Amino acid sequence: PRPPLLCRKLSGLYFIEDRKEWSDLEPVPQDDGPNPVVKIAYSEKFTDVFDYFRALLKNDEKSERAFTLTAEAIELNAANYTVWHYRRVLLQALEKDLRQEMRYITAIIEEQPKNYQVWHHRRMVVEWLSDPSEELEFIADILSQDAKNYHAWQHRQWVIQEYKLWDSELEFVERLLEEDVRNNSAWNQRHFVISHTTGYSDPAILDREVQYCLCQIRKAPHNESVWNYLKGILQDRGLSSHPGLLERVLELKETQCSPYLLAFLVDSYEDALETNNTRATLNQAQEVCALLAQVKDTIRREYWLFLGRSLESKYGPTAAPQSDAASSDAADQQELS
Amino acid sequence: EEEFEQIDFLKDRHVRFFQRSLQVLPERYSSLETTRLTIVFFALSGLDVLDALHVIDKDNMIEWIYSLQVLPTEDESNMQRCGFRGSSHIGLPYSSKGPGMAHPYDSGHIAMTYTGLASLLLLGDDLSRVNKRACLTGLKALQLEDGSFYAVPEGSENDMRFIYCAACICYMLDDWSGMDIHKAIEYIRRSMSYDNGIGQGAGLESHGGSTFCAVASLRLMGRLEETLSERELDRIRRWCIMRQQTGFHGRPNKPVDTCYSFWVGATLELLDVFQYTNYEKNRNYILSTQDRLVGGFAKWPDSHPDPLHAYFGLCGLSLLGEPELMKVHPALNVTQRAFQHLQQLQQAWRDNVSSCT
Numbered sequence: 001p002r003p004p005l006l007c008r009k010l011s012g013l014y015f016i017e018d019r020k021e022w023s024d025l026e027p028v029p030q031d032d033g034p035n036p037v038v039k040i041a042y043s044e045k046f047t048d049v050f051d052y053f054r055a056l057l058k059n060d061e062k063s064e065r066a067f068t069l070t071a072e073a074i075e076l077n078a079a080n081y082t083v084w085h086y087r088r089v090l091l092q093a094l095e096k097d098l099r100q101e102m103r104y105i106t107a108i109i110e111e112q113p114k115n116y117q118v119w120h121h122r123r124m125v126v127e128w129l130s131d132p133s134e135e136l137e138f139i140a141d142i143l144s145q146d147a148k149n150y151h152a153w154q155h156r157q158w159v160i161q162e163y164k165l166w167d168s169e170l171e172f173v174e175r176l177l178e179e180d181v182r183n184n185s186a187w188n189q190r191h192f193v194i195s196h197t198t199g200y201s202d203p204a205i206l207d208r209e210v211q212y213c214l215c216q217i218r219k220a221p222h223n224e225s226v227w228n229y230l231k232g233i234l235q236d237r238g239l240s241s242h243p244g245l246l247e248r249v250l251e252l253k254e255t256q257c258s259p260y261l262l263a264f265l266v267d268s269y270e271d272a273l274e275t276n277n278t279r280a281t282l283n284q285a286q287e288v289c290a291l292l293a294q295v296k297d298t299i300r301r302e303y304w305l306f307l308g309r310s311l312e313s314k315y316g317p318t319a320a321p322q323s324d325a326a327s328s329d330a331a332d333q334q335e336l337s
Numbered sequence: 338e339e340e341f342e343q344i345d346f347l348k349d350r351h352v353r354f355f356q357r358s359l360q361v362l363p364e365r366y367s368s369l370e371t372t373r374l375t376i377v378f379f380a381l382s383g384l385d386v387l388d389a390l391h392v393i394d395k396d397n398m399i400e401w402i403y404s405l406q407v408l409p410t411e412d413e414s415n416m417q418r419c420g421f422r423g424s425s426h427i428g429l430p431y432s433s434k435g436p437g438m439a440h441p442y443d444s445g446h447i448a449m450t451y452t453g454l455a456s457l458l459l460l461g462d463d464l465s466r467v468n469k470r471a472c473l474t475g476l477k478a479l480q481l482e483d484g485s486f487y488a489v490p491e492g493s494e495n496d497m498r499f500i501y502c503a504a505c506i507c508y509m510l511d512d513w514s515g516m517d518i519h520k521a522i523e524y525i526r527r528s529m530s531y532d533n534g535i536g537q538g539a540g541l542e543s544h545g546g547s548t549f550c551a552v553a554s555l556r557l558m559g560r561l562e563e564t565l566s567e568r569e570l571d572r573i574r575r576w577c578i579m580r581q582q583t584g585f586h587g588r589p590n591k592p593v594d595t596c597y598s599f600w601v602g603a604t605l606e607l608l609d610v611f612q613y614t615n616y617e618k619n620r621n622y623i624l625s626t627q628d629r630l631v632g633g634f635a636k637w638p639d640s641h642p643d644p645l646h647a648y649f650g651l652c653g654l655s656l657l658g659e660p661e662l663m664k665v666h667p668a669l670n671v672t673q674r675a676f677q678h679l680q681q682l683q684q685a686w687r688d689n690v691s692s693c694t
Binding site: 028029030031032033034035036037038039040041042043046050051054055057058060076077078079080081082085086116119120148150153154157161182183184185188191192195196223224225228229231232233263299300301302303305306 | 358359360361362363364366367368369370371372373376377380394397398400401404424425426427428429430431433440441442488489491492493494530531532533536537538540541542543544575578579581582588589590591610612613614615618
């Protein structure tokens, strides 16, 4: 448990201005001039803490009382990055116990897990200690409360990459996907781990991932994340290059259809058209675009119609011969000026 | 089909909402202290989109914004810390002109420099009291080896948001010496995800906000078509257009949120495919988050409005061509009118330069 605020008037303690150990310091008020804008109406207590904080800052005082005051300022406004920076300066100048600081920042993040400053502060302390040993468990706890917290995932990726803690991450990802197969952050982490460890070049790994996706699709077909992942790991090799996949997808179309499956089909047909432009394949692509526009993904009707027109103009009878895209320097110059 | 939700746009409520935001906020908004200038931007630009800037005292506002500029000290020893502050929270005495006052912890913040300049611009100011050299020196000092930016010289997190702030600053000041464009572009490319959206950094989950920041930055740099192939652009278009559920969400399988009607909508507009979205569903969603009593918009229906969602809700409606709203420049995130004022200013700057040389 964290120490309570030192100046809670309601509980009988005094404001800082009433305490003699601060009497040497002249508090510094905020000055917004004659016409303040977006002025925040602070209580006396709030003003008191920050007026003294500003005084310490001005003198760049490096003392225990300054350190204690930063905790009070943080409790009032944990988003004030100047307070956090000053606290870090003091942590170093006063050679404070960083293990205790880890306990402190752990508690603050648990209370305010969507604040940028607290995660940055934790990262600094971990770096100073060169000790990531608590991180994966801590982040897992934060993710158990909000499995998609972007700050938490960002910190996790930093820790893993910086300290090479890859070994049990795929297992962690699978656990999360078992809890919620639609957790897009977990799918992203899956890609992060594999691309930085085994990679996707090994056909055995690639096939394992494809099978994993097909399995998850059968369980929960209406899931954009799994289709994005499947497409993502195959698209640069060519969607139509994985043997037998198109057939499996066409099977799934009958019983586990979704807009994402159909989009995958269109993209597979387009990929095939790039190397072997036939009217038959183009027709298949057009059929799926029409199905999406009219029935399966009507919110994007205009887009699927547009895509159909694009395919026709790129691969249809009136298509111009393929060439490198002309540069648009003229347009760029205009943008710059 | 019965209509239970009211979907009429309450323009006057929103004008009053922004006016109130500019006055006094209760203590529960204390976490916004260091970012007050961004709140000012949301309110001013919001009023601009509502064509209602006449309700505020522009001159007073301009003075207050200039008081937030971190100017060089006499000996110019703090050049790398120059820019704009978010507020007076450091405790320097009020001053809307130089020279700068030495203080061990006074520095600019990249998002405040961006919103400070944009606010001055939309108020019709000519930026003549901006120390451009100082701002650009301060900006350059924030860029990291990997191409991304810190927010403050003392250090902070670094991600796509601050690349966008940097691009806006350079664009407005018409001077790209404040950043290494090549490194920034490389950071953007490395942030492209396997699913064709763009994350806050390499390996991170693709997100509507960072996708906007990346695409808008490239557009401002004049490098969009040269950095991304037509195939890559098509893939980003697809990722973005899939974000529409009713309104838009920021990531697959997340709930929709009013502000993404701008982040994703503007990106789609920059990529010429916003026209293929479903306007009715988008509009109905945004209006379902309108607060009929106090004005403004919230992220979700029946939630409390705030200046950010009020502003981006309006911008989302503007993209849809809502009558009574001014058009918004999808890359610079100011009205077209403010953008034209900027173009005139920059022409005058260029004319001055050529008449001196």
